[in-house]
Amino acid sequence: MNSEGILGRRTFLGGLMAAPLAGMAPGREAKADEKSARGLIVRESEPRNLEMPFSELDSSFTPAGRFYVRSHFAVPELDASTWRLKIEGAVREPFEFGLQDLRRMPSRTIMAMLECAGNGRVFLVPKAKGLLWETGAVGNAEWTGVPLGALLERAGVKGGAVDVILEGADRGRIDDEPKSPGEIHFARSVPLAKAAGDVLLAYAMNGEDLTPAHGFPVRAVVPGWYGMASVKWLSRVIVSERPFAGYFQTLEYSTFERRSGEPTLVPLTENGVKAQVALPAAGEAVPRGAEYRVFGAAWAGEALVSRVDVSVDGGTSWTPARLLGEPIRHAWRLWDFTWKVPGRPGRHILMARATDDRGRTQPLKRDPDLRTVMVHHILPVEVTVR
Numbered sequence: 367m368n369s370e371g372i373l374g375r376r377t378f379l380g381g382l383m384a385a386p387l388a389g390m391a392p393g394r395e396a397k398a399d400e401k402s403a404r405g406l407i408v409r410e411s412e413p414r415n416l417e418m419p420f421s422e423l424d425s426s427f428t429p430a431g432r433f434y435v436r437s438h439f440a441v442p443e444l445d446a447s448t449w450r451l452k453i454e455g456a457v458r459e460p461f462e463f464g465l466q467d468l469r470r471m472p473s474r475t476i477m478a479m480l481e482c483a484g485n486g487r488v489f490l491v492p493k494a495k496g497l498l499w500e501t502g503a504v505g506n507a508e509w510t511g512v513p514l515g516a517l518l519e520r521a522g523v524k525g526g527a528v529d530v531i532l533e534g535a536d537r538g539r540i541d542d543e544p545k546s547p548g549e550i551h552f553a554r555s556v557p558l559a560k561a562a563g564d565v566l567l568a569y570a571m572n573g574e575d576l577t578p579a580h581g582f583p584v585r586a587v588v589p590g591w592y593g594m595a596s597v598k599w600l601s602r603v604i605v606s607e608r609p610f611a612g613y614f615q616t617l618e619y620s621t622f623e624r625r626s627g628e629p630t631l632v633p634l635t636e637n638g639v640k641a642q643v644a645l646p647a648a649g650e651a652v653p654r655g656a657e658y659r660v661f662g663a664a665w666a667g668e669a670l671v672s673r674v675d676v677s678v679d680g681g682t683s684w685t686p687a688r689l690l691g692e693p694i695r696h697a698w699r700l701w702d703f704t705w706k707v708p709g710r711p712g713r714h715i716l717m718a719r720a721t722d723d724r725g726r727t728q729p730l731k732r733d734p735d736l737r738t739v740m741v742h743h744i745l746p747v748e749v750t751v752r
């Protein structure tokens with residue numbers, strides 16, 4: 367029994383009551399992106415960080431206005447007509463292009479989900495530092511843009527290159543770093559093989575121009591990896607002969623690994639396999655004797671979800687859920703399960719557990735080496751039958 371998670375849920379309920387709706391937040395920060403905040407939970411006003419109430423999941427695609435927003439610094443004001451992106455570093459022919467140039471190149475459209483590495487952090491015990499996301503810092507969208515591989519090929523990557531640094535135009539100070547190096551840009555890197563593989567430089571989301579909150583005019587989409595790799599407001603692409611060691615690469619968004627015994631910090635990469643319950647919502651009152659449709663989404667990074675199991679008895683027994691639609695790599699998979707609700711009132715613990723086609727299964731317990739990210743152990747949902 368995972369008591370840590372249950373305690374987390376109680377905290378969660380308290381937090382839910384206290385969280386103001388975007389529409390009620392003071393008007394100061396509600397400017398151009400006001401529409402996109404409607405109905406989302408404000409986790410932080412400035413910089414603006416929003417999450418979707420996950421119990422409102424109702425379609426495979428998350429519209430831009432319902433898609434969580436995770437920004438470390440203020441949204442940079444970028445002008446589509448003057449925006450330039452440079453491919454530089456360990457390349458034979460560095461080059462620069464504008465938005466119109468990019469739009470004229472052969473494009474690709476992919477479906478990919480993004481999940482913030484901190485999604486579910488509110489459930490960690492003891493309380494973790496950082497934004498206390500519930501389960502809504504995740505979304506699934508269709509992205510259109512140009513494969514980064516095509517641009518790297520044109521620039522001619524040099525033999526010794528290993529890493530591709532993606533730098534955003536946004537910048538600011540890290541307040542809780544006492545020896546902060548002043549203002550830094552948000553930047554992450556992707557190893558050359560992945561960068562030249564399926565990474566997309568996207569200018570459209572669900573068929574429309576990116577919104578400012580989601581990275582206008584151009585962002586990276588790194589399919590199957592936690593959201594931090596998908597750098598927004600892209601301004602520089604630097605091919606590097608050494609692994610990048612920037613702040614968001616090594617200090618934040620890193621986990622401990624014990625490859626040779628001693629714990630070593632390594633950058634976070636691929637999404638963990640995970641199922642989330644959308645319905646019932648935590649604390650929901652479920653009518654006794656009913657047939658209740660338990661509903662949610664599951665994902666598995668670069669692998670495919672092969673099954674989702676549901677427990678309605680606190681983890682004692684598990685039954686396969688039904689996977690909906692078709693498997694699409696890098697996208698989430700919706701699932702449902704018919705729960706024959708007991709005839710007697712009482713409290714019940716529901717759980718969902720995903721397994722992927724590489725045999726990874728969602729863990730029951732939190733691994734403390736994961737620090738404050740990659741919250742993918744099974745999260746119990748407590749409901750009341752009445």
Ligand SMILES: Nc1nc2c(c(=O)[nH]1)N[C@H]1C(S)=C(S)[C@@H](COP(=O)(O)O)O[C@H]1N2
Pocket residue numbers: 433434435436437438439480481482483533534535536552579580581592593594595596597598599600
């Ligand atoms: N330039 C820039 N890119 C960024 C970030 C950021 O703060 N600045 N946040 C990252 C993180 S941590 C996540 S989870 C995703 C969130 O993307 P979204 O806001 O479009 O949902 O963007 C990533 N890309």
Ligand SMILES: [Mo]
Pocket residue numbers: 436481482483484593594
């Ligand atoms: Mo994130």
